[in-house]
Amino acid sequence: MWDRRTLSPRERFLRACRREPVDQVPVWLMRQAGRYMPEYQAVRAGRSFLELCKSPELCRDVALQPIRAFGLEIAIVFSDILLPAEAMGCDLVFDEDGPKIRNPVRDRAQVEALRDFDAAAATPWPAQALALTAAALGPDRPVIGFCGAPFTLACYMIEGRGSRNYENTKRMLYGAPETLHLLLERLTDNLVGYVEDQIAAGATAVQIFDSWAGCLTREDYIAFAHPYTKKLVQRLARHDVPIISFVNGCAHVLDVMVDSGAQVLSIDECVDPAIARSIAGDKVAIQGNMDPTALLATPAVAERETRKNLEAFGHGRGHVFNLGSGILKWTPPECVHACVKAVQGWS
């Protein structure tokens, strides 16, 4: 139906997001710029992670690394989902275990004490990095902007660090739900401008990462995560930029996510692609969902598993190839290369 690769990468990606026919499945990989790349490690050496996130030129440089190394054609701005939390007053640090918030938000007074922020003044780096990345790539190649979903940001702010059981968040959810709703409301309000600045800087699409909402029961997802993501999507709708909604651990709420207003549903690796397709129907495109651990073995395994995942999605419209969650730091770059080539060579 199309000659091979007649579309620009930007058109290809946008058409796939809109479930229009394409000449090839577009591909990007969550955390495609990161610790598994020696080039990235070289930029990080002697710098804190937060220092990197606040250096738009360096953010551009690392965002471009996987584009150059693997022939990827879609970039995602290099940043961190916690910058808005910092702008609201969280004392954010990164150590070897990941992010920490030294003043976690545990009660209503602490929620009320958070600041509303103007992104351009308080945390301008993501939009600046996005503009620089877009300028380097030129108008034909897409750059994705992103933010954390309100629920995932609330979780981080309440827990103050990575968590296995989210006990502080859950204690608030079950014991003081109105406090959690207030926090979610405030986060949603503040994220609108934060994302809009990235759109103004040239974002081709925006992904909302709900990395932690998989810890919620279905009932609680419907009460505490979905409405705020949906509200954020609605308030961004006038910009006519596709929104990608990602929930890690989404199998039990896929049918709810379909109704978020986002044009693209990004699914984790546990979900069967055919089941996701049938739930999505003709309402949304699907992004995903190869198991990131399938990139840990050899390039031959990576190629085989990539093809299997593509086959599982079938040749219908509306598929953006990606992993089900981010690339792991132990991933051999040659496996990433084999994966990208397998998508680009697939027909």
Add this chain to the structure above:
Amino acid sequence: MWDRRTLSPRERFLRACRREPVDQVPVWLMRQAGRYMPEYQAVRAGRSFLELCKSPELCRDVALQPIRAFGLEIAIVFSDILLPAEAMGCDLVFDEDGPKIRNPVRDRAQVEALRDFDAAAATPWPAQALALTAAALGPDRPVIGFCGAPFTLACYMIEGRGSRNYENTKRMLYGAPETLHLLLERLTDNLVGYVEDQIAAGATAVQIFDSWAGCLTREDYIAFAHPYTKKLVQRLARHDVPIISFVNGCAHVLDVMVDSGAQVLSIDECVDPAIARSIAGDKVAIQGNMDPTALLATPAVAERETRKNLEAFGHGRGHVFNLGSGILKWTPPECVHACVKAVQGWS
């Protein structure tokens, strides 16, 4: 249809497992004997966890603690799922972070070097502890035996410790699947006798814990977890003891699990009870699935959430009340008490 509490706790539990009418929803809680109880901490003081697991009298004592403290009527043998791994040759230790296997199994030679074991000789403690617990409770009160599912045990043996991404297991799964199948086969063979000894010691039912199979894609669950659990269930079928199959993170494979041959499906908290009921149909009973974090706030919250969970299951047959996963160590005992009372007082 029944006068209140005309059945013995044993009859009540067995009838619920078989989807026959009961006078009250039976209740037990995963990890009901554990660190959240001061009585348990007192027994653990000055002893390693493994020492406790190998002292049948002490195992009986701690298994009885929640029965006495909360008026629970169903006990589960106190033991650890990793004892069979130790009996097969794993060098098992427990430290403050949990279990460690100092000689993890990473290749075919290491799988082949594992020992087959006779449970009565190599790891007699669980059956002994079960017999003592059953003797203390008398014939009217059920005692559940248990084992880890082949996949979860394989995961522990390969990783050597708790894991976030299971990268060693997945590397084997994708890169050397025949080695993983051999390990799973050997585990299944050895678990049969291990469970049979618990049945001979008086187990009323047996739960198979697949705590880590939720990390698998649906396709890989069907290839690497389900067939071995199913084989284990088949080989135990002649004993006419209900088998409960628990997978943590099961939303994407519920319909597969229904076909394991187990009489009871134990579901995690993420799954909507009504959806689980509809998938289970009249084939299996359901155990679960209150969120264990709903016990972290106050007794009033625990009671409210318990009732909500019971309502969500409806008043149909074939429900064993439980949590969706184990009690957390920060749980106030008075919340557990409120939960148990709410189930026992529900109608």
